[in-house]
Amino acid sequence: MMMVLDPVQIRVLGSLIEKEITTPESYPMSLNALVNACNQRSSRDPVLELTEDEVRQALNELEEREIVRMLHDARVPKFEHRFRTVLNLRRDETALLCLLMLRGPQTPGELRGRSERLYTFDDISSVQSTLERLASREASNEEHASKADLSGPLVALLPRQPGARESRYMHLLAGSSDLALPHSENSSPRSEAASQIDRIARLESQLASLMEALAALESRVAELEPKA
Template sequence: MNIQLSALDARILGSLIEKQLTTPDQYPLSINALVNACNQKSNRDPLMTLDQVTVQQAVDALKKRHLILEKSGFGSRVPKYHQIFCNTEFGTLKLSPIETGILCELLLRGPQTPGELRARVARMAVVSDVSEIENSLEAMRLRPEGTLVTKLAREPNRRDSRYAQLFTELSGTPRTDADELQAMNIPTPPTRPPDVTLDELLRRIAALETEVADIRARLLPG
């Protein structure tokens, strides 16, 4: 696909698709509702704390790219926004319900395994088993009009490979959340220190005890 998105673009479009599918009676969204959706604590990775000005600027840019449409309801001065990124008469990106759910989740949470996607997509589309997710991912990967997802190399300690959407691709490599957040001046969560085993802790304690005993021997000669 020729559409390139930043992490903020992906969060906005993913949030609009999600609300369109899960709460259609509250869709399209006002800018306040969209900010809340972007900053939502559940089903978001990474978590963001975006202000209205930042989101409005991104929405305006997406409007110019014909990925978002602004609507005003009858008798309402508050503009509402809905996505025209996929499955609309305005664009060429047509997806099945499962494919739409997959793309939405990948935009909102980043790379995921088919098993993870099955549980999360089920709130937006009927999913019988994980094979439906796997088949849909392959269809999106081998799409004649242009691939939408890529299968990542299996990571150590993971049984299944993860899939990533390609709309945030940069120089042939999917952008990482940390890269995008740094570019947006949004602090990334602190990295968790590596786990230390009990044996390693005991070795460290023994070494400290030996060092303390040596210091005592030098300071307090017998």
């Protein structure tokens, strides 16, 4: 993946994708509506408090990279994404990437449960096959890549957390992660956003281990306590 997006760009792009599918009557979106969508408190993790200037800057950068375009034929400028077209994505692929952009790493089960408004998956296996397809995308061999070149794997599998039944998937739009289990070689430069994801994943894993150790210790103490 040659291009790396920052967290604000990812939130803006994910919000545009979501609203195009769920509220097509209000799409394309004005700047004010997009700010509200980025900062909404439901279906977002983490919840952000982006300013109008931050969203506008992200839109300008995405427009330069040909992933977003502004429509000039309205009294109020409106914005639409070109994500599916640029990356040649299917609807099921777009839905999963949108969820991962807006809510962070998730398991196939979580993705299926949260995808109903975006795309209807028949079962977990259909979610899994879509994720594997996104994880095995090949990098572009074109000598002159476009500004919006996001070729190569778009998602990666994270190591299973202690006590978890399912492994989680993360998107790679913010760069690669050392914790991801690679489906193919990935030599993308790391970004600040990817580093933050790494740290969060490590902390979550450490916390899960500590919780398991605490539960085992409490059980042991209970066994040692004299019975009344």
